[in-house]
Amino acid sequence: MVGVAVIGAGYWGPNLVRNIQATPQLHLKALCDLNITRAREVLGRYSTVHATGSLTETLADPEIQAVAVATPAATHLDVALAALEAGKHVLVEKPLASSYEDGLKLVNAADERGLVLMLDHTFCYTPVVRRLRRLVHDGELGDIQYIDSVRINLGLVQPDIDVLWDLAPHDLSILDSVLPRGVTPVAVAAHGSDPMHTGKACVAYISVQLSNGAIAHAHVNWLSPTKIRTMIVGGSKHTAVWNDLDPTQPLAVYNRGVDWSENPEAKRVSYRIGDMVAPALPTGEALRGVMAEFAAAIIEKRAPLTDGRSGLRVLAQLEAASASYAAGGTFVPVNGGTF
Secondary structure: OEEEEEEOOOOOHHHHHHHHHOOOOEEEEEEEOOOHHHHHHHHOOOOOOEEEOOHHHHHOOOOOOEEEEOOOHHHHHHHHHHHHHOOOEEEEEOOOOOOHHHHHHHHHHHHHHOOOEEEEOHHHHOHHHHHHHHHHHOOOOOOEEEEEEEEEEEOOOOOOOOHHHHHHHHHHHHHHHHOOOOOOEEEEEEEEEOOOOOOOOOEEEEEEEEOOOOEEEEEEEOEEEEEEEEEEEEEOOOEEEEEOOOOOOOEEEEEEEEEEOOOOOOOOEEEEEEEEEOOOOOOOOHHHHHHHHHHHHHHHOOOOOOEHHHHHHHHHHHHHHHHHHHOOOOOEEOOOOOO
């Protein structure tokens, strides 16, 4: 088994602890947090897992081959880089780092040492997104025409990042996972507002121009009294609709849409009204899939599904979105660096 330490016992750390302990290929060795009392509370009174407040001590332990980082986003570079330099495989909570430049440092450090660097893009491991990816990559939806996503709820207003950097990584990582081969984001526009006067955007809208001429759009919001989690992937053949809050029928595939006749003598629009199919999906916690993939990538010495480069692609879009927001919403090209 792979010995693992979790760094950070705050909001997300306990979820990592629970899922690592439930993954047969992983063995939780330590939980590290500056607040060691909180770390002990997360582990429970009778746990044999070591609680520590020292990152140096954790990284020096030869029985720990990998770490899962669940610290604030601003610390991801320092913590993850220290782990990589200590020869540890790294799973890091989104976003990969606070900037594309910092993210690239982590990717290069992992490559130089032959280590696994993986992003906890949890939604990419849900049964729904896995099925969406298959539908797109197998061509069942046809050519992608548009993607529309809504991710709104009340809270948590983050102290160090705006709503773009807090919620949009989920939608952008899903976009990165499901887009067909050869289709990439080329430019991003972002609009937002700060009605609470927090000093950061609390409501935002992102538009992503894709290389095939289609557009992807995401609405993220900390202030909505109702919670909505939906995504529509529109294709030339079928359209997939995902409602993450519907436990009985989260995914529906519609054979409905608009067709356009290319005949120069009879150019016209026709409407296709066909059946709706709700695919049967397996059950299971997405984070369990994250841990299984992390373990498999380490054991099989391969890149994980959401590797460091997927994190870079998300960071490139987030940086473009921030630049666009600061410039009043104009489209900003996505960094085309090495992915």
